[in-house]
Amino acid sequence: MDFRSDNISGAAPEIMAALADANHGTASAYGNDEWSRKLDAAFSALFETECRVFPVATGTAANVLSLSAITPGHGVIYCHEESHIAVDECNAPEFFTGGAKLFTLPGVAGKIDVDALKTALGQGWRGVQHHPQPAAVSIGQATESGTVYAPDEIAAIAAICREHGLRLHMDGARFANAVAGINASAADLSWRAGVDVMSFGATKNGAVAAEAVVFFRPELAQDFLYRRKRGGHLFSKMRFISAQLLAMLQDGLWLKLARQANARAQQLADGLRTLPDVTVAYPVQANEVFATMPDAMVARLKAGGAQFHPWSWDGRMHRFVCSFDKTEADVAALLKLAAG
Ligand SMILES: Cc1ncc(COP(=O)(O)O)c(C=O)c1O
DSSP: OBOSOSTTSOOOHHHHHHHHHHSSSOOOSTTOSTTGGGHHHHHHHHHTSOOEEEEESOHHHHHHHHHHHHOOTTEEEEEETTOHHHHSSTTHHHHHHTSOEEEEEOOGGGOOOHHHHHHHHTTOOTTOTTSOEEEEEEEESSOTTSOOOOHHHHHHHHHHHHHHTOEEEEEETTHHHHHHHHTOOTTTTTGGGTOOEEEEEOGGGTOSSOEEEEESSGGGGTTHHHHHHHTTOOOTTTHHHHHHHHHHHGGGHHHHHHHHHHHHHHHHHHHHHTSTTOEEOSOOOSSEEEEEOOHHHHHHHHHTTOBOEEOSTTSOEEEEEOOTTOOHHHHHHHHHHHHO
16 A cells, blocks of 8 residues: 555556567667667657757656756746755756756645736846846646646646746646546647647656656757756667657657546545545645544554655655556555544
């Protein structure tokens, strides 16, 4: 009963098969292999627009390298106060941008409050040599609260970005869960709504280690080869990273796995809502459930071997994440234990 995260699971069989398939013969190194060379076309087809795609191995690398491409060291990146880049990346965004400032904003259920963003941008920093210069906004899709920005919510932020000359980045470590969660197209949840560059996650969705930086504006990618190399993510045996990404896109595997994870999260949320004194904190739109529960229930779950993380400073809220390989029986067992 391990619900700590989605990276506690192994890899999907299709990914292991793709790795085995790629494990024969020789292949050019450093991304000049036949798998890596197919990525631009595969992602362009998925997103229905021309993309430039750069595989990396961690979500942090995808985020911070893409942010470095759109933010100078004297720039500001506006993000949610609970965003992964602000809380969980150990100042890598600041390091890889050469010192950019993360300006954190409030907002309900993990989404940036648009008025707070407008207020922050209304401070008159632009063009004043004493102030850091507004450069980018970064949003999570899905958010750190397991919610999903609808296309019009992204478009509202993108409009502010355009008005103020900022670029829009999307942390899509759980993009598959977001797309599966609200049944919109990959394009509608990204560039069509105004996203310039995104981190496309595969690891949490059943890969071994594979993420992609996807540029929807090829001109922003001009020096990215050098940034990736300097950041230590130009893998000599890149074929294995790229083979995982291609396998994810093949026959819609990425959505199949995400739908499985999301369905288990719905089952869990539905079950928790029937229990006394349990509150599910946010709309469950992807594969995460946040809930407050009576202390006795938390203790009973822990004593019974269930694993999950506390998710608020006061310890009252807890996070349950469903990965692609959770079964109905796994969730039912957790709910039975919770019910006592
Ligand atoms: C929303 C989000 N973005 C980025 C990351 C970073 O991924 P990694 O741990 O592979 O660096 C994570 C990982 O937990 C995440 O949840």
